[in-house]
Amino acid sequence: xxxxxxxxxxxxxxxxxxxxxxxxxxxxxxxxxxxxxxxxxxxxxxxxxxxxxxxxxxxxxxxxxxxxxxxxxxxxxxxxxxxxxxxxxxxxxxxxxxxxxxxxxxxxx
Amino acid sequence: xxxxxxxxxxxxxxxxxxxxxxxxxxxxxxxxxxxxxxxxxxxxxxxxxxxxxxxxxxxxxxxxxxxxxxxxxxxxxxxxxxxxxxxxxxxxxxxxxxxxxxxxxxxxxxxxxxxxxxxxxxxxxxxxxxxxxxxxxxxxxxxxxxxxxxxxxxxxxxxxxxxxxxxxxxxxxxxxxxxxxxxxxxxxxxxxxxxxxxxxxxxxxxxxxxxxxxxxxxxxxxxxxxxxxxxxxxxxxxxxxxxxxxxxxxxxxxxxxxxxxxxxxxxxxxxxxxxxxxxxxxxxxxxxxxxxxxxxxxxxxxxxxxxxxxxxxxxxxxxxxxxxxxxxxxxxxxxxxxxxxxxxxxxxxxxxxxxxxxxxxxxxxxxxxxxxxxxxxxxxxxxxxxxxxxxxxxxxxxxxxxxxxxxxxxxxxxxx
Numbered sequence: 001x002x003x004x005x006x007x008x009x010x011x012x013x014x015x016x017x018x019x020x021x022x023x024x025x026x027x028x029x030x031x032x033x034x035x036x037x038x039x040x041x042x043x044x045x046x047x048x049x050x051x052x053x054x055x056x057x058x059x060x061x062x063x064x065x066x067x068x069x070x071x072x073x074x075x076x077x078x079x080x081x082x083x084x085x086x087x088x089x090x091x092x093x094x095x096x097x098x099x100x101x102x103x104x105x106x107x108x109x
Numbered sequence: 110x111x112x113x114x115x116x117x118x119x120x121x122x123x124x125x126x127x128x129x130x131x132x133x134x135x136x137x138x139x140x141x142x143x144x145x146x147x148x149x150x151x152x153x154x155x156x157x158x159x160x161x162x163x164x165x166x167x168x169x170x171x172x173x174x175x176x177x178x179x180x181x182x183x184x185x186x187x188x189x190x191x192x193x194x195x196x197x198x199x200x201x202x203x204x205x206x207x208x209x210x211x212x213x214x215x216x217x218x219x220x221x222x223x224x225x226x227x228x229x230x231x232x233x234x235x236x237x238x239x240x241x242x243x244x245x246x247x248x249x250x251x252x253x254x255x256x257x258x259x260x261x262x263x264x265x266x267x268x269x270x271x272x273x274x275x276x277x278x279x280x281x282x283x284x285x286x287x288x289x290x291x292x293x294x295x296x297x298x299x300x301x302x303x304x305x306x307x308x309x310x311x312x313x314x315x316x317x318x319x320x321x322x323x324x325x326x327x328x329x330x331x332x333x334x335x336x337x338x339x340x341x342x343x344x345x346x347x348x349x350x351x352x353x354x355x356x357x358x359x360x361x362x363x364x365x366x367x368x369x370x371x372x373x374x375x376x377x378x379x380x381x382x383x384x385x386x387x388x389x390x391x392x393x394x395x396x397x398x399x400x401x402x403x404x405x406x407x408x409x410x411x412x413x414x415x416x417x418x419x420x421x422x423x424x425x426x427x428x429x430x431x432x433x434x435x436x437x438x439x440x441x442x443x444x445x446x447x448x449x450x451x452x453x454x455x456x457x458x459x460x461x462x463x464x465x466x467x468x469x470x471x472x473x474x475x476x477x478x479x480x481x482x483x484x485x486x487x488x489x490x491x492x493x494x495x496x497x498x499x500x501x502x503x504x505x506x507x508x509x510x511x512x513x514x515x516x517x518x519x520x521x522x523x524x525x
Contacts, residue, residue, distance in 0.1 A: 046463075048458065096490075106477060106480040
């Protein structure tokens with residue numbers, strides 16, 4: 001099945017130091033366990049919100065989850081399966097979101 | 110031409126103590142010690158000496174701020190980090206004229222009332238470190254630093270610090286972090302080092318070339334110094350024309366401020382190799398705007414360069430040849446800044462990495478017009494962010510290239 005959504009997980013120094021590598025691996029497992037074959041997990045270099053990391057951006061849907069912890073992943077996967085987006089993790093400033101979404105829209109990643 | 114740092118008759122190679130003394134070496138120090146520190150600051154201010162490390166801040170003013178800061182003790186730091194790619198001017202001074210540099214540092218320390226001065230030198234510069242170390246031994250034995258210098262009541266101690274050689278390690282507050290034993294990461298400013306610097310105390314951080322100008326200013330006077338250069342920017346500067354092998358005689362050249370850039374490239378540099386034409390000139394590589402070839406007569410002074418749309422920085426003049434791709438240049442520059450961002454400020458990390466990624470895509474013919482539009486948006490969004498100026502550095506090269514050479518970018522778009 002073609003990929004319809006990508007979970008971009010920041011893998012820059014700050015987010016990594018907050019456990020983003022492990023987080024990406026766990027997210028991958030939970031997505032597989034849920035049978036979401038059209039969703040993949042990809043590393044991303046930096047979203048510019050290190051202080052709010054680890055950051056996970058769901059694209060092309062354009063939902064940005066910040067301060068993501070292991071215990072948040074079930075809610076994120078539920079959202080990917082059709083549940084409403086996880087409001088408590090949606091804390092990023094709208095101007096930064098717009099800049100990054102525009103960048104992603106160019107097809108750069 | 111008579112120079113300030115390299116006057117006629119100065120020996121080739123390393124100048125020892127006797128040779129330096131034979132041309133008036135350390136006489137400026139003896140003269141200064143008979144007067145007051147304030148007099149040194151006054152002469153340097155009257156001369157109009159500005160920092161030669163890139164920012165061009167008036168040296169007399171920096172010393173005055175440091176001297177007037179209420180905290181004690183005060184420190185002088187000589188910044189010989191010299192991490193700009195292509196810059197060799199400080200190394201040339203440290204290796205060849207160590208006593209001129211040391212006398213300048215003693216005069217600076219005396220002016221601000223410092224009891225200790227740190228000589229921060231790029232760790233790769235092994236010959237320069239040895240040259241300064243040997244000169245310090247000679248100068249101490251001769252009474253030019255240590256306790257009761259030349260019989261005065263002024264004491265000064267020196268310490269050499271081998272500097273890490275990443276780009277931000279030359280930023281003045283990162284220098285202070287290294288001397289305090291931490292990683293080279295810039296501090297948030299204000300406060301500025303003149304009030305809260307090394308170990309939290311007032312500190313003047315001065316570039317090697319800046320300090321090397323001081324002995325002759327003290328000895329020959331402000332009016333003599335003002336005989337070089339322009340009214341607004343007196344003196345000379347060491348220009349590094351050596352980053353590429355594109356000119357016939359690359360090297361370090363001392364020229365008065367205001368000299369037309371053509372003189373540096375055609376007379377000093379011997380013109381372009383193999384008769385190649387110039388496509389663009391970057392007067393302060395790697396972080397200034399490109400100038401088109403027809404600006405070759407722009408005077409080498411900070412104001413004229415600003416008026417022409419670029420800057421002078423620390424004088425690393427880089428030439429792009431006709432036929433060379435400006436995008437290849439920008440891939441090199443953006444990857445340099447992405448790698449050199451110290452990872453402290455999120456905005457700098459995101460901006461420098463995104464710019465490098467976008468430029469690489471364009472170079473690989475995987476770009477599109479929307480990607481070209483992102484450069485300006487990323488730069489505008491991040492303007493004024495970050496602790497140091499690195500975040501602003503990729504901007505002028507990219508924006509000037511997009512404006513001057515749009516065809517270079519368009520030719521790489523897949524539908525071109």
